[in-house]
Amino acid sequence: xxxxxxxxxxxxxxxxxxxxxxxxxxxxxxxxxxxxxxxxxxxxxxxxxxxxxxxxxxxxxxxxxxxxxxxxxxxxxxxxxxxxxxxxxxxxxxxxxxxxxxxxxxxxxxxxxxxxxxxxxxxxxxxxxxxxxxxxxxxxxxxxxxxxxxxxxxxxxxxxxxxxxxxxxxxxxxxxxxxxxxxxxxxxxxxxxxxxxxxxxxxxxxxxxxxxxxxxxxxxxxxxxxxxxxxxxxxxxxxxxxxxxxxxxxxxxxxxxxxxxxxxxxxxxxxxxxxxxxxxxxxxxxxxxxxxxxxxxxxxxxxxxxxxxxxxxxxxxxxxxxxxxxxxxxxxxxxxxxxxxxxxxxxxxxxxxxxxxxxxxxxxxxxxxxxxxxx
Amino acid sequence: xxxxxxxxxxxxxxxxxxxxxxxxxxxxxxxxxxxxxxxxxxxxxxxxxxxxxxxxxxxxxxxxxxxxxxxxxxxxxxxxxxxxxxxxxxxxxxxxxxxxxxxxxxxxxxxxxxxxxxxxxxxxxxxxxxxxxxxxxxxxxxxxxxxxxxxxxxxxxxxxxxxxxxxxxxxxxxxxxxxxxxxxxxxxxxxxxxxxxxxxxxxxxxxxxxxxxxxxxxxxxxxxxxxxxxxxxxxxxxxxxxxxxxxxxxxxxxxxxxxxxxxxxxxxxxxxxxxxxxxxxxxxxxxxxxxxxxxxxxxxxxxxxxxxxxxxxxxxxxxxxxxxxxxxxxxxxxxxxxxxxxxxxxxxxxxxxxxxxxxxxxxxxxxxxxxxxxx
Numbered sequence: 001x002x003x004x005x006x007x008x009x010x011x012x013x014x015x016x017x018x019x020x021x022x023x024x025x026x027x028x029x030x031x032x033x034x035x036x037x038x039x040x041x042x043x044x045x046x047x048x049x050x051x052x053x054x055x056x057x058x059x060x061x062x063x064x065x066x067x068x069x070x071x072x073x074x075x076x077x078x079x080x081x082x083x084x085x086x087x088x089x090x091x092x093x094x095x096x097x098x099x100x101x102x103x104x105x106x107x108x109x110x111x112x113x114x115x116x117x118x119x120x121x122x123x124x125x126x127x128x129x130x131x132x133x134x135x136x137x138x139x140x141x142x143x144x145x146x147x148x149x150x151x152x153x154x155x156x157x158x159x160x161x162x163x164x165x166x167x168x169x170x171x172x173x174x175x176x177x178x179x180x181x182x183x184x185x186x187x188x189x190x191x192x193x194x195x196x197x198x199x200x201x202x203x204x205x206x207x208x209x210x211x212x213x214x215x216x217x218x219x220x221x222x223x224x225x226x227x228x229x230x231x232x233x234x235x236x237x238x239x240x241x242x243x244x245x246x247x248x249x250x251x252x253x254x255x256x257x258x259x260x261x262x263x264x265x266x267x268x269x270x271x272x273x274x275x276x277x278x279x280x281x282x283x284x285x286x287x288x289x290x291x292x293x294x295x296x297x298x299x300x301x302x303x304x305x306x307x308x309x310x311x312x313x314x315x316x317x318x319x320x321x322x323x324x325x326x327x328x329x330x331x332x333x334x335x336x337x338x339x340x341x342x343x344x345x346x347x348x349x350x351x352x353x354x355x356x357x358x359x360x361x362x363x364x365x366x367x368x369x370x371x372x373x374x375x
Numbered sequence: 376x377x378x379x380x381x382x383x384x385x386x387x388x389x390x391x392x393x394x395x396x397x398x399x400x401x402x403x404x405x406x407x408x409x410x411x412x413x414x415x416x417x418x419x420x421x422x423x424x425x426x427x428x429x430x431x432x433x434x435x436x437x438x439x440x441x442x443x444x445x446x447x448x449x450x451x452x453x454x455x456x457x458x459x460x461x462x463x464x465x466x467x468x469x470x471x472x473x474x475x476x477x478x479x480x481x482x483x484x485x486x487x488x489x490x491x492x493x494x495x496x497x498x499x500x501x502x503x504x505x506x507x508x509x510x511x512x513x514x515x516x517x518x519x520x521x522x523x524x525x526x527x528x529x530x531x532x533x534x535x536x537x538x539x540x541x542x543x544x545x546x547x548x549x550x551x552x553x554x555x556x557x558x559x560x561x562x563x564x565x566x567x568x569x570x571x572x573x574x575x576x577x578x579x580x581x582x583x584x585x586x587x588x589x590x591x592x593x594x595x596x597x598x599x600x601x602x603x604x605x606x607x608x609x610x611x612x613x614x615x616x617x618x619x620x621x622x623x624x625x626x627x628x629x630x631x632x633x634x635x636x637x638x639x640x641x642x643x644x645x646x647x648x649x650x651x652x653x654x655x656x657x658x659x660x661x662x663x664x665x666x667x668x669x670x671x672x673x674x675x676x677x678x679x680x681x682x683x684x685x686x687x688x689x690x691x692x693x694x695x696x697x698x699x700x701x702x703x704x705x706x707x708x709x710x711x712x713x714x715x716x717x718x719x720x721x722x723x724x725x726x727x728x729x730x731x732x733x734x735x736x737x738x739x740x741x742x743x744x745x746x747x748x749x750x
Contacts, residue, residue, distance in 0.1 A: 009623045036427040045423060052412065056604045058388075105377060106503045127503075248382060254468050255466065260605065
């Protein structure tokens with residue numbers, strides 16, 4: 001069995017590569033914030049430059065950073081996470097690799113929603129794990145539910161994300177609680193991708209999986225809310241009995257996360273500033289959702305992250321080709337749904353609101369004009 | 376089959392953790408340079424601090440860095456490596472994961488020497504690959520030879536390192552050439568870990584595997600010669616037909632290497648400075664080899680990297696316990712041979728000369744005194 005047979009290219013990375021060869025591109029494809037991180041990061045970097053010292057760190061990560069992360073859980077969710085259960089990783093990417101490797105042996109099953117973040121399934125294939133795809137749509141708010149799991153035997157690990165990429169939906173507290181309690185009850189590992197926490201635009205209180213179970217594996221990082229995707233810094237909160245296993249894998253797979261990234265990560269928890277950024281993303285969400293609604297069907301209101309999942313089936317039954325058309329003809333970059341799975345994804349396109357409203361306006365104008373002429 | 380059953384802790388990382396709880400420790404355990412990188416790195420970091428922009432980069436890595444890496448091969452080995460065949464990775468760790476995953480499916484065999492860098496085998500176990508250990512010792516200068524491979528069927532990939540960790544031996548050009556030609560002939564993938572290139576103290580010209588075959592996968596990085604272990608930056612040179620596979624894995628596993636690390640990597644190729652560092656390590660090698668030879672047997676002259684592989688069997692048949700003794704009783708940290716394999720490794724200890732001569736002198740004094748009293 002060819003390990004790589006089912007591994008798909010991360011299409012958006014190829015699109016980004018192509019946009020660099022074109023002029024005057026409007027960017028709706030990029031899953032990364034355009035806003036800078038807190039100015040405190042600047043000081044931290046200057047300090048690192050002064051010392052010119054770049055050692056490996058402890059594999060678990062430097063203590064000041066793990067303390068900041070623990071404080072974050074106290075502040076946002078009022079829960080106590082001992083720093084002993086926090087492992088700092090090279091991006092959430094590194095965290096997924098570890099989480100999958102410590103919970104799943106070769107051929108064992110992980111439940112993923114389809115659509116979902118494409119790398120989940122590819123991590124699985126690379127580790128010879130069997131992804132079990134659960135098709136979700138607007139009828140369940142794109143959530144995985146207990147009823148889905150009951151129909152499948154042998155699930156060893158469940159992976160969800162909320163707010164999700166590519167949908168932007170947020171799991172209701174009830175669904176999340178039920179799902180986690182079901183997994184706990186059945187001895188299923190539960191992995192919660194919370195990288196878009198902080199970027200939520202609803203009045204409801206958003207929960208971390210840790211509020212419902214100490215057995216949940218929670219993954220988060222500095223790429224989205226903290227506005228530093230390129231520093232490749234993430235973390236995981238582990239149940240106590242998995243900490244040593246994860247640490248040993250961290251030692252072997254990565255030695256440690258970048259010392260520079262860790263140093264500046266400590267200074268990135270500038271909540272006043274981050275709240276301002278959230279406000280900006282909310283405005284952009286409001287704008288883009290309103291504008292896209294005039295052109296396309298959108299079957300779920302995006303409440304978090306910075307994505308809108310748009311149904312383009314009035315114009316095409318091949319959203320990959322449609323995305324190519326937009327890029328090559330009017331230099332508007334979007335991500336085709338097929339990057340995120342096979343469940344009806346040919347009908348959808350993901351728009352990211354990671355550029356300012358002026359930029360997005362120009363994109364909307366180009367698309368509106370193009371669709372008019374195309375019809 | 377439990378994926379993690381055979382994965383060993385990276386013992387030296389646990390030792391480093393323990394040294395942080397002790398006072399006045401002499402460090403022979405650390406496999407990282409204590410020298411700072413080129414001062415040019417400082418300017419690069421200040422520039423990054425100024426821009427406060429941390430985007431994902433292209434998965435292959437930023438072009439200026441890949442150009443610098445290509446120049447490096449021209450300068451040191453007078454060979455032309457097109458930048459299209461260079462992939463920038465999160466440390467050599469990331470490169471190994473990719474190299475193993477693209478050349479080996481589940482259950483397939485990789486040939487490793489025993490002893491060797493412990494993570495090789497652990498990467499294999501994590502990916503459900505079967506390591507085939509080739510016991511090596513001073514009779515072949517700790518080199519894997521063609522004669523070793525001829526006795527084993529089904530090898531799909533060969534992994535060597537030169538200069539090696541933990542031995543410090545360098546493959547002779549003849550051995551390397553024969554080995555690579557044999558692998559090429561049999562269609563075996565050849566992975567050459569060249570992370571210690573540049574840190575060599577012999578008059579002979581050291582070769583890169585690329586001089587003998589374009590099919591070799593060469594792995595290198597910024598942790599040793601360039602004195603920046605903590606930035607987690609490495610690279611691989613791939614044969615053309617594996618580039619896209621490696622790129623797709625890079626996209627999925629890591630997205631990209633740290634943008635900060637890449638920016639400062641560009642400025643680290645300061646050869647005048649690096650040559651000075653090499654001189655310092657050579658002096659230290661001369662000192663430590665001479666001093667340790669008075670206390671222990673050493674069966675191979677260390678010609679590269681910054682390690683000496685010391686036979687302590689006159690004092691113990693359990694070097695793990697012996698290392699613990701030295702750490703707990705006289706606060707001298709060393710790495711026990713068992714971190715590197717099972718082939719007689721209970722007789723050996725690895726000393727790193729990654730601290731200055733003054734520091735090492737104190738360590739040698741403590742050990743000499745301790746051995747005298749212990750006998």
